[in-house]
Amino acid sequence: MSLIMADSISISISISSSPSSTLLLNPNASPSSPQPLVFDSSLLQDQQTLPKEFLWPNNDLTRSEQQLEDLNEPIVDLGGFVSGNVSAAARAAELVRAACLSHGFFQVTNHGVCPELIEAAYREVDRIFELPISRKLSMRRKPGGVIGYSGAHADRYSAKLPWKETFSFRFSGADNVKEKPTVVEYFNSVLGEDFQYSGRVYQRYCEAMKELSLMIMELLAMSLGVDRFHLREFFEDSSSIMRCNLYPPCRNEGLTMGTGPHCDPTSLTILHQDQVGGLQVFAYGRWQAVKPRHNAFVVNIGDTFMAMSNGVYKSCLHRAVVNRERERKSLVYFVSPREDKVVRPPPDLLLREGAIRQYPDFTWSDLFNFTQSHYRADVATLESFFEWFLSSNKPSKSNMAMT
Ligand SMILES: O=C(O)CCC(=O)C(=O)O
Numbered sequence: 584m585s586l587i588m589a590d591s592i593s594i595s596i597s598i599s600s601s602p603s604s605t606l607l608l609n610p611n612a613s614p615s616s617p618q619p620l621v622f623d624s625s626l627l628q629d630q631q632t633l634p635k636e637f638l639w640p641n642n643d644l645t646r647s648e649q650q651l652e653d654l655n656e657p658i659v660d661l662g663g664f665v666s667g668n669v670s671a672a673a674r675a676a677e678l679v680r681a682a683c684l685s686h687g688f689f690q691v692t693n694h695g696v697c698p699e700l701i702e703a704a705y706r707e708v709d710r711i712f713e714l715p716i717s718r719k720l721s722m723r724r725k726p727g728g729v730i731g732y733s734g735a736h737a738d739r740y741s742a743k744l745p746w747k748e749t750f751s752f753r754f755s756g757a758d759n760v761k762e763k764p765t766v767v768e769y770f771n772s773v774l775g776e777d778f779q780y781s782g783r784v785y786q787r788y789c790e791a792m793k794e795l796s797l798m799i800m801e802l803l804a805m806s807l808g809v810d811r812f813h814l815r816e817f818f819e820d821s822s823s824i825m826r827c828n829l830y831p832p833c834r835n836e837g838l839t840m841g842t843g844p845h846c847d848p849t850s851l852t853i854l855h856q857d858q859v860g861g862l863q864v865f866a867y868g869r870w871q872a873v874k875p876r877h878n879a880f881v882v883n884i885g886d887t888f889m890a891m892s893n894g895v896y897k898s899c900l901h902r903a904v905v906n907r908e909r910e911r912k913s914l915v916y917f918v919s920p921r922e923d924k925v926v927r928p929p930p931d932l933l934l935r936e937g938a939i940r941q942y943p944d945f946t947w948s949d950l951f952n953f954t955q956s957h958y959r960a961d962v963a964t965l966e967s968f969f970e971w972f973l974s975s976n977k978p979s980k981s982n983m984a985m986t
Pocket residue numbers: 826828842854856861862901902903912913915
């Protein structure tokens with residue numbers, strides 16, 4: 584047994600032969616409350632048996648003998664759109680529309696994000712996750728919060744744990760980034776001087792993602808046939824979360840998940856994955872693999888955008904599997920509206936003949952709080968949210984009026 588110090592709590596690491604033995608238990612937890620677990624992948628990777636907390640039900644898993652086919656998602660070249668080529672922009676919007684009507688997933692190339700910045704972001708992922716567990720735990724996320732370090736989300740859940748470590752931070756598009764660089768400040772506060780460069784890298788990365796997200800919003804508006812600038816303006820002061828994911832190799836890769844099947848509750852997700860592969864999308868009634876492309880960003884529609892499109896566009900159901908031999912990394916940028924903004928479809932969409940409001944007005948903070956306090960995001964988050972929201976808030980009839 585060894586003892587490590589994390590913040591003010593001490594955690595004993597005990598290793599025995601029982602399947603969950605290398606999950607590190609906090610000895611200070613009371614006997615009546617479940618003990619918080621700590622995911623130390625350097626120990627867990629060598630263990631023959633998968634701790635039961637990481638087991639997923641069969642119907643969520645890809646069996647190893649199952650060879651998934653690659654998803655044939657559109658690869659949208661943004662070059663023509665950016666340079667103002669009208670027919671290239673119209674073609675791009677058409678591709679986006681087809682993808683969003685069927686599964687909510689596409690990739691973008693010629694996006695203008697500098698490849699060196701992406702590489703630098705991956706290098707900083709390594710530096711963060713290579714820190715000793717005690718240091719990582721000192722910046723673990725707070726109960727009910729989203730920012731900070733999390734090992735297998737074991738702080739929040741006790742079953743169906745994902746085989747991954749995450750480090751998340753906020754990027755507020757509303758701030759004047761020059762005067763108040765939120766990411767740099769966050770890195771300084773939790774990681775100190777040694778990580779000032781990392782903070783600057785992620786600050787620039789998030790700024791690039793914001794620019795890209797607004798470009799995609801413009802394209803989405805064109806694809807929906809509404810005012811081209813409506814969504815860009817709505818998301819101009821967006822509130823975003825950036826998450827670095829590290830999926831360690833796993834000997835029992837067929838029994839667990841890196842990220843379980845879910846739709847993102849947020850509006851839009853822009854993800855970069857390394858070359859290992861593991862992201863899968865549910866499309867046309869089956870799971871399909873997403874081929875990594877180093878020069879592309881993966882884009883998927885989330886629940887909030889599905890509501891903004893009045894249910895026309897699909898929120899993308901996806902998951903990530905783990906690899907037996909290789910570690911995998913992904914950089915994920917989640918875009919959401921400013922917390923207090925009312926989410927409703929653009930007027931031109933509702934004024935169409937036969938249009939019926941599918942969802943009531945809500946704010947991102949309503950949905951966010953639901954996913955933090957009441958519900959673990961899955962395929963049915965949006966439906967469950969509205970059930971809960973309508974029964975607890977009783978929005979006025981005018982919010983649901985047919986228009
Ligand atoms: O890493 C991936 O490919 C998927 C990540 C994801 O879905 C998430 O972090 O919510």
